[in-house]
Amino acid sequence: MSLLAVNELTKHFGGVKALEGVTFAVSQGEITGLIGPNGAGKTTCFNLISGLLPPTRGGVSLAGEELRRLPPYHRARRGLARTFQNIQLFGGMTVLENVLTGCHLRQEVGTLGALWPGAGVRRAEARSRERARELLELVGLAGRGDFPAEALAYGEQRRLEIARALAQEPRLLLLDEPAAGLNSKETEDLMALLEALQGRGLTLLLIEHDMTLIMGLCQQVVVLDHGKVIAAGPPAEIRRNPLVIEAYLGREE
Ligand SMILES: Nc1ncnc2c1ncn2[C@@H]1O[C@H](COP(=O)(O)OP(=O)(O)OP(=O)(O)O)[C@@H](O)[C@H]1O
Ligand SMILES: [Mg+2]
Secondary structure, eight states: OEEEEEEEEEEEETTEEEEEEEEEEEETTOEEEEEOSTTSSHHHHHHHHTTSSOOSEEEEEETTEEOTTOOHHHHHHTTEEEOOSSOOOOTTSBHHHHHHHHHHHHOOOOHHHHHSOOHHHHHHHHHHHHHHHHHHHHTTOTTOTTSBGGGSOHHHHHHHHHHHHHHTOOSEEEEESTTTTOOHHHHHHHHHHHHHHHHTTOEEEEEOSOHHHHHHHOSEEEEEETTEEEEEEOHHHHHTOHHHHHHHHHHHO
């Protein structure tokens, strides 16, 4: 069953056709890779799925619901969370507070509750803190909760961004180059974390240039080049697909 359906998604920036009729599906419970050379349109695809940018044409549906008119906040509420190619944290806030911003997207506190916090709100807040600490432990940041986010090492910031996304309790997590800038040990840890998340039932869509990670983790891989899908299938097929090889080699000259 497909959780996410991307249908004829198209985005033009003036004369630049960043995406042109992109169609693919992400199956429930799987890790799907979205790969392609630099400038292929991968991040643009995430920006359209998460609702940061409106499409020129085409649409996206999550669990059968068309998301067309929903702003990012509402898409998050329906179970879509993401991380960014250029890490986007609240640098001045603590590590724990960053995760709590994700929890709060989930929490149902009405305006009145926010103005006059009673016992119910305080209980919800305590639950959020508890959950945030669990998530920090899960991503290997236990004990770092009170550090300013900007004081974390680069690889730790990447994991914090994942923890914040997980705090939204997503059904589908979009990761834009989570291994970028990580050393090989950190990349191994990341792979183990993503496998564990899949084990907990999360569905993942993953942009990555690290082919070891893509081939090691993904059940399906979608390849973009110049804004179009040039191949889609299991990693073993993708690896020997002549169009894919050509797209990568052709660009390296
Ligand atoms: N906001 C924008 N305004 C104008 N052009 C844009 C914008 N965002 C992306 N583009 C262009 O769209 C194309 C696709 O860019 P995109 O960032 O989606 O590629 P990518 O596959 O994520 O590449 P990379 O691997 O380098 O991150 C590029 O030509 C890029 O310059
Ligand atoms: Mg990108």
